Amino acid sequence: MASKPNLPVVVTANALLEGDVVYVKADGSWSRSLQKALVLRETKDADSHLQTATAQSNLVVGAYLIPVELNAGRLETIHSREYFRKTGPSNYFHGKQTEKHYV
Amino acid sequence: MYSYNEFDTDFVRERNLQFRAQVQRRIQGHLTEDEFKPLRLMNGVYLQLHAYMLRVAIPYGTLNSAKMHKLADISKRWDKGYGHFTTRQNIQFNWPKLTDISDILDALAKVEMHAIQTSGNTVRNVTADHFSAAAEDEIEDPRPYAELIRQWSTDHPEFQFLPRKFKIAVSGSHNDRAVIRAHDIGLQIVQKHGETGFEVVVGGGHGADAYDRENNSGVFAKTGSSALH
Numbered sequence: 001m002a003s004k005p006n007l008p009v010v011v012t013a014n015a016l017l018e019g020d021v022v023y024v025k026a027d028g029s030w031s032r033s034l035q036k037a038l039v040l041r042e043t044k045d046a047d048s049h050l051q052t053a054t055a056q057s058n059l060v061v062g063a064y065l066i067p068v069e070l071n072a073g074r075l076e077t078i079h080s081r082e083y084f085r086k087t088g089p090s091n092y093f094h095g096k097q098t099e100k101h102y103v
Numbered sequence: 104m105y106s107y108n109e110f111d112t113d114f115v116r117e118r119n120l121q122f123r124a125q126v127q128r129r130i131q132g133h134l135t136e137d138e139f140k141p142l143r144l145m146n147g148v149y150l151q152l153h154a155y156m157l158r159v160a161i162p163y164g165t166l167n168s169a170k171m172h173k174l175a176d177i178s179k180r181w182d183k184g185y186g187h188f189t190t191r192q193n194i195q196f197n198w199p200k201l202t203d204i205s206d207i208l209d210a211l212a213k214v215e216m217h218a219i220q221t222s223g224n225t226v227r228n229v230t231a232d233h234f235s236a237a238a239e240d241e242i243e244d245p246r247p248y249a250e251l252i253r254q255w256s257t258d259h260p261e262f263q264f265l266p267r268k269f270k271i272a273v274s275g276s277h278n279d280r281a282v283i284r285a286h287d288i289g290l291q292i293v294q295k296h297g298e299t300g301f302e303v304v305v306g307g308g309h310g311a312d313a314y315d316r317e318n319n320s321g322v323f324a325k326t327g328s329s330a331l332h
Contacts, residue, residue: 016130018200019155058132061150085152095153095183095198 013060147218164192226256245275
């Protein structure tokens with residue numbers, strides 16, 4: 001079983017229909033923007049939101065928690081994998097992430 | 104280039120219908136992701152970091168203009184206007200929606216293409232020298248043999264659940280442009296004692312942990328023999 005990430009965290013997954021990278025918002029819905037993600041600072045909150053997200057298998061695939069940090073008022077991912085998921089392919093700027101709703 | 108017969112056309116049509124129903128069952132919640140994943144992989148559909156990806160088979164890397172036009176049309180209609188040709192001579196569309204993939208597969212079928220066995224632990228696309236039939240140093244065009252292997256291994260019940268993916272390449276020249284020594288089985292057309300046949304190389308690796316093998320099998324199989332049957 002994978003170890004739990006350091007707090008704070010957000011819940012992420014891929015949208016079932018489009019495959020897009022998505023994050024859980026405060027109202028429980030999903031956003032393509034990390035900046036709109038709900039930041040979870042307590043383990044019990046993180047576990048609860050992950051459980052809720054995992055149950056939404058009609059909306060998303062593979063929900064999990066990722067550590068984040070607040071940097072100059074913006075949410076940033078910590079691991080390279082999540083940076084690539086957030087910003088798009090690393091070879092050049094293209095793909096869905098060039099669209100406005102990905103920030 | 105192989106042309107579909109009636110059996111092939113019906114088989115691909117039936118397979119696409121099955122997949123369309125599987126996608127609907129996943130969306131409607133009748134299939135879990137764990138149940139759906141092996142089904143989509145058997146039809147070339149991955150879920151990668153950013154999006155779904157559909158890998159389309161291009162046997163031994165040979166296309167005609169109708170197929171190339173269809174790939175371009177698919178990229179414009181259902182993707183972002185481009186595709187990625189792979190080292191194993193397939194093409195990948197990196198941004199399709201799950202709900203569009205069945206339509207893409209139907210469009211491919213119209214030009215006798217599909218995405219079967221482009222992923223999963225099975226015999227993958229059989230590759231060949233990309234200069235086949237145009238290379239000065241070629242002994243014989245390797246693509247008819249690649250096609251025989253493709254037909255033999257496609258939907259073969261013994262090869263649908265291998266421990267790992269399995270890759271075969273064929274070269275018609277002593278200059279190994281098909282990189283046969285980095286394949287699980289590499290076939291090199293050679294002439295020995297006035298006869299044309301294959302030197303067989305086994306145990307190479309391909310991909311992130313690629314490794315070469317010398318000609319370690321010592322096998323010389325004459326073309327036209329029944330070794331593959």
